[in-house]
Amino acid sequence: MTTTHATATREQWLDARLALLEAEKELTRRSDELARQRQALPWVRIEKPYAFDTEAGTVPLAGLFQGRSQLLVYHFMFGPDYEAGCPSCSMIADGFDGFAVHLAHHDTMLCAVSRAPLPTLQAFRRRMGWRFPWASSGGCDFNADFNVLFTERQQREGGIEYNWRREAPMPVAAKEPLAGRTVQEWRLRGEEGPVAQIASMTGTDVATYTRDRPGMSAFVLEDGVVYHTYSTYARGLDGLWGAYQWLDRAPKGRNESGIWWRHRDAYDAPAPTKAASCCG
Template identity: 65%
Template sequence: MSTHVVGTREEWLAARLELLEAEKELTRRSDELARRRQALPWVRVDKDYRFGTDEGEATLAELFKGRSQLLVYHFMFGPDYAAGCPSCSAIADGFNGFATHLANHDVMLMAVSRAPLAKLLAYKQRMGWTFPWASSFGSDFNLDFAVGITEEQQREGGAEYNYRREAATRSAQTPDGPSTQFGGEHPVSQFARMCGTDPFTYIRERPGVSAFVLEEGVVYHSYSAYARGLDGLWGMYQWLDRAPLGRNEAAGIWWRRHDEYAGATPACCR
């Protein structure tokens, strides 16, 4: 039986109006942060990155596809993965519609992963996605934008993620240890298994978003965010945060790839 507070419509309205003021303040604060993001200095990108795309090899400038702005979602799909990260997949489920609108507003949305292009295209077909996805396999792109970690960095430490230096991942507090938060299989181990790899290989890829601008033939990096900085991109969480029980994750990781839920229809059969 629920123990949640039950009240009259008048009590609800009074509490709602009080909450509305806090929501308005959050909106104003969010607008201010957006302006500060846009005011960050641009950093010229001089390295000649090469990507595999379904239209052939492309430079970073060519990923803009005629637009002046490029948003890259750093999708966790390493060369040794058998499938894409379930969390990244949940985020990417919203890209198809967004990508069309953004492309018609001078912004190119592109997912980029280290897995070879053939793996990305096969997974993209499985998921029923249409947004553009490029492979950075063989380039330094992921390392340079702090979404990739080498085996040496993992052993010795020194990798940077979310603007912090990480220690070596060698102790008993390893990513495949027991979960202290959920009391069962650690989420990293669970996701690694779902990706067909081991936990240490899995976490050498990291999620993130990076923004670039193309001006007079020169590419500049303008913004990157990682970890909880990606919360706003999780479309399902924006809905859950407005649902009566919220995210309701006391039992642990609940989401799956959209074709893995009971009764799901494969993309090829829709």
């Protein structure tokens, strides 16, 4: 079968590649400038006494630094009513263990934070084979204050401001209850959408699932004082999603029309590949 994609000689390919290289270099320079702008943001002193459940016991926000001066928190979607962590967050977190070690030796602690009870988080971490620190914020306002937790009332009335934008109310009749609806009963824009597919992987309905949101926040500790320095949400997390960085360099790119990813232990076994024979 002949490919429908453009083909070229090696020399023609090299000309096109060098032209693309200039665009890539410009993107790199722009990315470096954005990083400088992030670091130049003013810091906000944390006044509220947050308390987190960790393997070392209950600790304040400063305790999550574990002796480092910088803390990167991944707001992992795992509410107290979830049966499993968000598969999208899980796919991102699959890359944490490798570089968390390097960050820890560069004065930077990486920690996931979720609302689910600590034993639930620990059980899911064992299932996934992860080792990075994971703290429970279920007993404090941390998630709400950093705009990754919203109430049923906010869902109903359109009071959610996530990623610095106000969302419309959930598409449900005013008198129809949100909580407790099953995925089968929920239809997004008239059909079961990708959010419902993801919610089903966490064992929740759409309304319950979407009250928690993903994000990342950065903090610094100076002279015993914790400051908030940066947060990002939604597509702002794209650069942390390691698998997508690889797919963006693959011949077919992301090549997706829906939710294709799963928890790492929930994929069907791949079909066996017939080994090529040198004898034909």
